[in-house]
Amino acid sequence: MPIIVKVDICVGCEACVNECPFGAIEMKDEKAVIGDKCTLCGTCVDICPSFAIEMADEPKSAPTEDLSAYKGVWVFAEQRNNKIVSVAYELLGEGRRLADSLGEELSAVLFGTGMDAEAKSLIEAGADRVYQVEAPLLNEFHEDAYADALSQLIKKYKPEIVLAGATSIGRAFVPVVATRVRTGLTADCTALDIDGEKKNLLQTRPAFGGNIMATIACPNNRPQMATVRPGVMKRLPPDAARMGEIIKEAPAGPLTSKTRLVETIDEAGHRINISEAEIIVSGGRGMGEKGFELLREIADMLGGVVGATRAAVDSGWMPYPHQIGQTGRTVSPRIYIACGISGAIQHLAGMQSSDMIIAINKDPDAPIFNVADIGIVGDVFEVLPAFAKKLKEMRG
Ligand SMILES: Cc1cc2nc3c(=O)[nH]c(=O)nc-3n(C[C@H](O)[C@H](O)[C@H](O)COP(=O)(O)OP(=O)(O)OC[C@H]3O[C@@H](n4cnc5c(N)ncnc54)[C@H](O)[C@@H]3O)c2cc1C
The missing domain is CATH 3.40.50.620 (HUPs)
Incomplete structure (x- = not known):
């Protein structure tokens, strides 16, 4: 939907030139000309006192160039x-x-x-x-x-x-x-x-x-x-x-910016880069708040990080940067351990390209088992402590 200037109506008042937030309009032969920087925001259409600028309303239905x-x-x-x-x-x-x-x-x-x-x-x-x-x-x-x-x-x-x-x-x-x-x-x-x-x-x-x-x-x-x-x-x-x-x-012309970078500050406490982790031990509603302590312990022993479902984040058990899924991070670690996670489509959208998915859930029909390489039907509070104990033994 391009913006067009009706040159026979344009009176050359320059109101659009002054108001365009992107500096995309210039005057040529006393008529407004829309340039490359136009983002189709429509400010010029609203501002033009002589109604000379319009959004062309016909969408393109065929290619207009080779x-x-x-x-x-x-x-x-x-x-x-x-x-x-x-x-x-x-x-x-x-x-x-x-x-x-x-x-x-x-x-x-x-x-x-x-x-x-x-x-x-x-x-x-x-x-x-x-x-x-x-x-x-x-x-x-x-x-x-x-x-x-x-x-x-x-x-x-x-x-x-x-x-x-x-x-x-x-x-x-x-x-x-x-x-x-x-x-x-x-x-x-x-x-x-x-x-x-x-x-x-x-x-x-x-x-x-x-x-x-x-x-x-x-x-x-x-x-x-x-x-x-x-x-x-x-x-x-x-x-x-x-x-x-x-x-x-080299840039075709001098580059300019309306913004100036003053300082970059890492978000305090959120330095984990879950998107690049090789091992993620992830928990859902089935873990309860206390269960996340156990996940942290296991993740530390494996050199991994803790992930969470939106249900766990919404409950305040983990901060948002740990959320995996459609409205969280997308991850593809070597190993993804899903604990007490049902496997809703919005969660799967963020983790199903993991190399190996291990799921622990007490419900044998939980959808997470459809994407798991290894499925353990059991109570996370029995399976995970046994796993943590084994890991500790292996680490001496
Ligand atoms: C627009 C939109 C965007 C969304 N984005 C995301 C997103 O980015 N990420 C996300 O995760 N979700 C997202 N959701 C939410 C999603 O639909 C699910 O509600 C959410 O993923 C469910 O989280 P959960 O698996 O932790 O909880 P539940 O679905 O409640 O599952 C809990 C599971 O734990 C098991 N369980 C319970 N106790 C135990 C136990 N003791 N031992 C073993 N298993 C146990 C249960 O059998 C159950 O399967 C989104 C939803 C919408 C509508």
């Missing part, structure tokens, strides 16, 4: 403090599979200065090419500068698919990029595939409160853009012998 010009799969390699976040490597694993099935190349996009070793690690993780945009402003996250830099690259190179992590950074700026390049975006995907016939990207995500999984395609616009939850896709083992191309890009 889609075959778009080639290749891109992964945005998010970094924080010069360290690439785990989801970027996971997306390269998935991107490799998608690119191979399309017969196209896989590229990573990396922002920031002094990141040469990280660029190489992206090639080792599956990329054929890395576009490295080196600008000091991109060392830290600034939504407008990130959106400018990625939109410019997409317009220049025309990738067919662009993937990014559904992290707080990805969720903030990737929708802005999708708007700038006039395409769709499926947020928070849990599965991706290529349609065998039309070669469109099939993007699957939970819908209607997690009760159904919706598969979404974007047949008329390019690139096809998706954000993907951390922990859902599998990274490839790094291959130091892989060869690839690193292209250093």
Whole structure:
């Protein structure tokens, strides 16, 4: 739904130029012209005193440009403090599979200065090419500068698919990029595939409160853009012998930001990174408040972390950063031990790609057993103390 200016009605008053929150409107020959930074927020439509600006209400039903010009799969390699976040490597694993099935190349996009070793690690993780945009402003996250830099690259190179992590950074700026390049975006995907016939990207995500999984395609616009939850896709083992191309890009124009980063503060007490844990000992309502002490003890002995269901978090037994599921974290540890957890679909959405799931539940019909590799029908307060005792013996 683009915004259009009716040039015969526009009186050149510049009210829209002054009011546009994104600085997206300029005057040309005394008429307003909507630029690339437009996010379709509609402020100009509301503000125009002569009703010369409108939202065009006809959605596009067919491609308006040659889609075959778009080639290749891109992964945005998010970094924080010069360290690439785990989801970027996971997306390269998935991107490799998608690119191979399309017969196209896989590229990573990396922002920031002094990141040469990280660029190489992206090639080792599956990329054929890395576009490295080196600008000091991109060392830290600034939504407008990130959106400018990625939109410019997409317009220049025309990738067919662009993937990014559904992290707080990805969720903030990737929708802005999708708007700038006039395409769709499926947020928070849990599965991706290529349609065998039309070669469109099939993007699957939970819908209607997690009760159904919706598969979404974007047949008329390019690139096809998706954000993907951390922990859902599998990274490839790094291959130091892989060869690839690193292209250093300068931003097309000077990057600016309306924001200034004053300080970054870790959330006190929430330093666990459950998304990257290899072993998670997770508890549900069946554990009761006291049972979580036992889970902490076992997790410590195994070198893992404690996870929780929403029921346990809502009861105040564990803080929210430990919640696993559709409205919590997505995890894929080597071992997930589900204790007193029924296995509701919203919980499974966050943990079922774990390598091995061990479930303990006293109800033999609990749905968690449908996804468990090892199921123990029993009382957690009998099974877990026996397990903890055995672990202590093994550790001497
Ligand atoms: C929009 C939406 C989003 C949601 N997001 C999430 C989410 O992100 N994460 C999430 O987890 N949930 C989420 N939920 C909630 C979800 O639907 C379930 O209500 C929740 O996962 C249930 O948690 P539970 O398994 O701990 O509790 P219950 O479903 O009550 O299950 C408790 C289990 O413990 C077993 N049990 C009890 N006592 C013992 C014992 N002594 N020994 C062994 N087993 C025992 C019982 O047999 C039972 O199976 C969401 C719901 C909605 C509607």
